[in-house]
Amino acid sequence: MRRALPVLALLLCCQTTADAAPLVGISWPGDVARQWKTDSETIRDSVAAASGAVVETDARLSAAKQILDVRRLIAADVDALVVAAVEQRALEPAIREAVAVGIPVIGYDRPISLDGVFSVGFDQKEVGRLQALALYAARPRGDWVLLKGDFDDPQTARLYAGQYGVLRDSITAGLIRIAGEAYTPGGLSLNARRAFGNILDDTRNAVDAVLTPDDASAGEAISVLEARGLIGKVAVVGQGGDPQTLNRIARGQQAATIWEDHAALARKAAEVALKLAEGRAPRELGVALPAGDAGGVTYELHLQPFTITADALGLALAAGWIDAGRLCRDVPAGRLADCP
DSSP, rough: OOOEEEEEOOOSSSSSSOOOOOOOEEOOOOOOOOOHHHHHHHHHHHHHTOEEEEEEOOOOOOOHHHHHHHHHHHHOOOSSEEOOOHHHHHHEEEEHHHHHTTTTTTEEEOHHHHHHHHEEEHHHHHHHHHHHHHHHOSSSSEEEEEEOOOOOOHHHHHHHHHHHHHHHHHHTTEEEEEEEEOOOGGGGGHHHHHHHHHHHHHHTTTTOOEEOOSSHHHHHHHHHHTTOOTTTTSSSEEEEEOHHHHHHHHHHHHOOOEEEOOHHHHHHHHHHHHHHHHHHGGTTTTTTEHHHHHHHOOOOEEEEOOOEEEGGGGHHHHTTTOHHHHHHTOOOOTTTTTTT
16 A cells, blocks of 8 residues: 555554555546446445445546546545546546556556556457447348447547458458448547438438447437337447347347446456555556557456347346346337246
8 A cells, every 4th residue: 555554653662554444546437328327336345345445536528627536536645546538648647647656547448558557448359349240140231330439539449440350351342331430529429329310311221230339329329210210120239238228139129239247347447456556566467568659568457248139138137237127128028038
């Protein structure tokens, strides 16, 4: 621990010290479409089980506010700092300040590629590969739309690399045609909705499949399809696996999602934060990688994502990520074995 508190003083004699309970700071981005509330509860429970405490901030989707939040957490003398970045590049100076004063920083779900920073999440190249395979299984031919997320987010390039590695040969052979593609500024789902609507206008609704950067964007795309009477005619794949998405899959509105077990992610992030706060070396906990153009070394630890289709919804049920009531809401009787 970086902090030590005196526990006993005997007259003018020597003083003994004991490590304080670990204090973990968390800076959340505040995007209500994500599972931050559930993740927060899991991290707090995990830290409390280790007799630690958590202090949290909410950036409300503002990169400027998150910079102030991170600096407040530094001033609070936290032993480790978990950050789900709104915008990594804007946040870099504040993250470097934390590293400079010896606070271990953990990029949560979204990697922060800076020297000395440890990131815990899901390998987006692998997620992209699984996405493309799932959508290819649903629509191996036809006109596809690629919604790519935020251009400035390093995860966007990783996701696309995984997708394109699967699709390259089919695109070259003309089996899959890219009807439209668009970045979504800020990675916001409403921007994905707008971009997808424009592509449908340009193609006169001649679309067979849609790859989206996340399930919030998939939900917006499905809303557009529903308004145009295209539900069930266009296959949609996202990532995340939140309960609303799993229900869409059960109802036949979404072909698949790449499920990321955020409960496991939150527990792992808490574990890493506590170990780094104890002084464990990052190289003992994750894989060392070059830290971008600025040089140095960053560390990453990836959890395994899983493809969830209608045939695999039992996996999410068994993991406790969703209960049968939420999963089966508005699902016609007899449609799924998991929803009798």
